[in-house]
Amino acid sequence: MAGRRLSGRALRRAAVSLVVFVAIWELGARSGPLFGFKLPWLGDLPHPSAVVLIWARMATEAAYWYSWLASFWRVLGGFAAAMVLGIPLGLALAASRTFRGTVFPVFEVIRPIPPLAWVPAAIIVWPTQELAITFITFLGAFFTIVINVLGGVRSLDTRFVQAARSLGASNADVFRRIILPATVPSIVVGAAVGIGITWEVVVAAEMISGASKVGGKGAGLGHLIWASYLGGDYNQIVVGMVSIGIAGYLCSSAVRRLGTWLTSWQTTR
Amino acid sequence: MARAARWLRGPSPYLMLVGFALFLGAWYAAVEVWKLPRVQKLPGLTAVVQEWVSRNPTYGLSLFTAEYYDHIWVSVRRVGIAFLLATGLGVPLGLALGWSRDVREYVFPVFEVLRPVPILAWVPISLIVFKGAETPVVFLTFIAAFFVTTLNTMLGVQSIDRTYVRAAVCLGASRIQVLRDVVIPGALPFIFTGLQIAIGVAWFSLVAAEMVSGEYGLGYVINTSYAKIQYPTIVIGMITLGLIGYVTSAIVRLCGRLLMQWRERELATGGR
Numbered sequence: 001m002a003g004r005r006l007s008g009r010a011l012r013r014a015a016v017s018l019v020v021f022v023a024i025w026e027l028g029a030r031s032g033p034l035f036g037f038k039l040p041w042l043g044d045l046p047h048p049s050a051v052v053l054i055w056a057r058m059a060t061e062a063a064y065w066y067s068w069l070a071s072f073w074r075v076l077g078g079f080a081a082a083m084v085l086g087i088p089l090g091l092a093l094a095a096s097r098t099f100r101g102t103v104f105p106v107f108e109v110i111r112p113i114p115p116l117a118w119v120p121a122a123i124i125v126w127p128t129q130e131l132a133i134t135f136i137t138f139l140g141a142f143f144t145i146v147i148n149v150l151g152g153v154r155s156l157d158t159r160f161v162q163a164a165r166s167l168g169a170s171n172a173d174v175f176r177r178i179i180l181p182a183t184v185p186s187i188v189v190g191a192a193v194g195i196g197i198t199w200e201v202v203v204a205a206e207m208i209s210g211a212s213k214v215g216g217k218g219a220g221l222g223h224l225i226w227a228s229y230l231g232g233d234y235n236q237i238v239v240g241m242v243s244i245g246i247a248g249y250l251c252s253s254a255v256r257r258l259g260t261w262l263t264s265w266q267t268t269r
Numbered sequence: 270m271a272r273a274a275r276w277l278r279g280p281s282p283y284l285m286l287v288g289f290a291l292f293l294g295a296w297y298a299a300v301e302v303w304k305l306p307r308v309q310k311l312p313g314l315t316a317v318v319q320e321w322v323s324r325n326p327t328y329g330l331s332l333f334t335a336e337y338y339d340h341i342w343v344s345v346r347r348v349g350i351a352f353l354l355a356t357g358l359g360v361p362l363g364l365a366l367g368w369s370r371d372v373r374e375y376v377f378p379v380f381e382v383l384r385p386v387p388i389l390a391w392v393p394i395s396l397i398v399f400k401g402a403e404t405p406v407v408f409l410t411f412i413a414a415f416f417v418t419t420l421n422t423m424l425g426v427q428s429i430d431r432t433y434v435r436a437a438v439c440l441g442a443s444r445i446q447v448l449r450d451v452v453i454p455g456a457l458p459f460i461f462t463g464l465q466i467a468i469g470v471a472w473f474s475l476v477a478a479e480m481v482s483g484e485y486g487l488g489y490v491i492n493t494s495y496a497k498i499q500y501p502t503i504v505i506g507m508i509t510l511g512l513i514g515y516v517t518s519a520i521v522r523l524c525g526r527l528l529m530q531w532r533e534r535e536l537a538t539g540g541r
Binding site: 009014016101104117127199203204208226238244245249 | 375378396512
């Protein structure tokens with residue numbers, strides 16, 4: 001939905017709906033003391049107003065921002081590794097039939113295993129917890145990127161390649177002038193999906209592996225949520241959820257913007 | 270039969286065998302022959318296979334124990350309930366979001382605010398709100414599938430060429446008829462793409478939810494086997510999850526193909 005201009009009415013309606021949403025949440029969460037009985041489900045939620053107060057206090061503490069930093073680093077590391085390894089693998093799978101015939105079935109068998117099922121194995125193999133979490137994050141994005149790159153190359157109109165060949169293009173020319181530009185849009189799509197998955201995964205990995213604090217300061221936003229739950233500090237849970245939502249959204253829109261810039265010929269046409 | 274025979278004559282089955290042989294060989298060699306540093310702590314190929322097919326498994330879980338199938342059944346049931354709920358609620362909501370601008374402008378903002386929050390971040394809240402061990406796990410699985418299904422259905426409705434709707438209305442179709450004969454079939458390809466993704470994320474979040482809070486199920490098996498240092502069982506759990514995840518997505522794909530035979534025909538004839 002990014003980039004589309006919203007009309008004034010749409011903005012007004014969005015504001016109305018969000019205000020109503022928060023109001024129902026606030027009333028529902030306070031229903032116990034207000035009406036004398038708890039509404040089902042809503043009655044157990046933390047109050048939005050209390051969450052905002054807690055958030056304002058936490059925003060002045062360094063530990064909160066170190067949590068952001070820790071999660072950001074893990075996402076960035078896993079995502080970068082997935083791009084660096086996934087794009088060449090996808091291209092190689094598309095380029096060579098023998099390679100694809102050999103590797104792709106194995107890839108397809110491993111792919112359906114959810115990334116989180118790898119958590120124990122990752123903790124066993126990697127020397128530090130940090131590397132284990134980054135590895136799980138990497139797995140989350142890796143498969144999506146490879147599949148998208150492969151699909152992108154294979155959807156390429158073979159007539160382009162044939163035309164270039166008949167005009168005397170070498171393998172390298174075909175790769176650089178035709179295959180690579182034709183795959184960029186799929187790489188961008190894969191990256192946009194992949195960065196979303198990495199945020200999903202990093203939260204889970206931090207919760208399950210019980211991430212240790214980085215330099216004794218902050219252990220990541222997923223850890224913040226889990227620690228708040230264990231400590232019974234329910235308002236902080238919501239702060240953590242909202243923070244991760246914002247962080248994920250920022251990353252996704254950055255990737256999408258970069259992608260639009262990289263594939264500018266698609267939008268101008 | 271003819272297709273199978275042609276497949277066997279081509280190179281792909283043999284390449285596939287080579288691929289698996291290389292993969293399994295590398296696993297076996299790295300863990301059990303070369304004993305690479307750190308990697309050798311992983312369960313080896315032979316240890317896993319022995320445990321998996323043993324009638325009397327060391328750690329209590331193999332193809333011949335009833336408990337193994339109990340865990341599978343619990344996980345499958347949770348995914349099944351969550352997936353059906355997500356489809357039953359997500360598809361109508363998506364149709365409404367795509368079909369009516371009023372609904373979209375009022376409801377979609379809330380949806381878009383909630384959507385970037387990762388499913389796993391919902392774990393503690395759902396543990397607080399829903400009592401018991403079963404409901405939170407199903408809720409988490411549901412919510413993951415629900416967002417994907419709804420969003421894809423909405424995009425599917427929006428992808429329909431407006432002229433089809435206008436043509437139908439012009440020929441005297443009522444709103445119900447337009448919905449039934451134009452909007453739903455038109456959105457079906459997107460809906461099934463959504464369901465494909467939804468079943469995948471459902472398994473993803475089920476495993477996470479079970480690892481954190483389950484008392485049964487495959488994610489729980491993996492997590493407790495790690496805690497109890499029963500490493501071969503971890504790998505058995507992983508392989509089982511991969512197999513079942515693959516089978517469930519194949520079932521969804523098959524349903525899609527059966528429901529959209531008109532589309533298969535259209536693709537086969539080049540859209541004419």
